[in-house]
Amino acid sequence: MSIQIVVIFDVLPERLGTAVSAFRELAARTIEEQGALRFDAFLSAEHADTVVLVEEWADQYAIDQHMKEACVREFLSQVEGCFRSDPTVHRLSPLSA
Template identity: 60%
Template sequence: MSIEITVVFDVVPDRMDSVTAAFQELCDASREEEGALRFDAFRSEEHRDVVVLVEDWADQEAIDLHMKEPYVADFLARTEGSFVRPPYVHRLRALGA
């Protein structure tokens, strides 16, 4: 069974343009990883300063390798100070699983 993760980011309003560009580059690179089944970023329609990252990974090893990629460190550096609070990370499990 794959590992599904959703991460909610509250973006500082005047940084949305730069954050959007950083997310797009992160998504493009992450989708090329062997264990990445899905890696998409969305902007909330209800909350204009919220970005939601939706990920699906083959296994924990794929996640661990992803977190060591240079472009992940680059994303974190580029977006430092761009979030109102730490992101909410949700590892998801199907009901009844």
């Protein structure tokens, strides 16, 4: 079974443009990685300055490899100081499990 994750970022309003650009680049590069089944970035329609990542990975190994990629290091460098707080990470489990 694949691993699904939702990550919510509270972005400083004055840094939203920088963050959105960095998320777009990260999403475009990540989806090309082996084991990345979905990696989409969204702006929340209900909460201003909130970016939501919706991810699906083949397995934990794919996630571990992703975290070692240059694009992740570049992303983290680009968004340094963009967030009000640490992101909220939701690793999802089906209700049927």
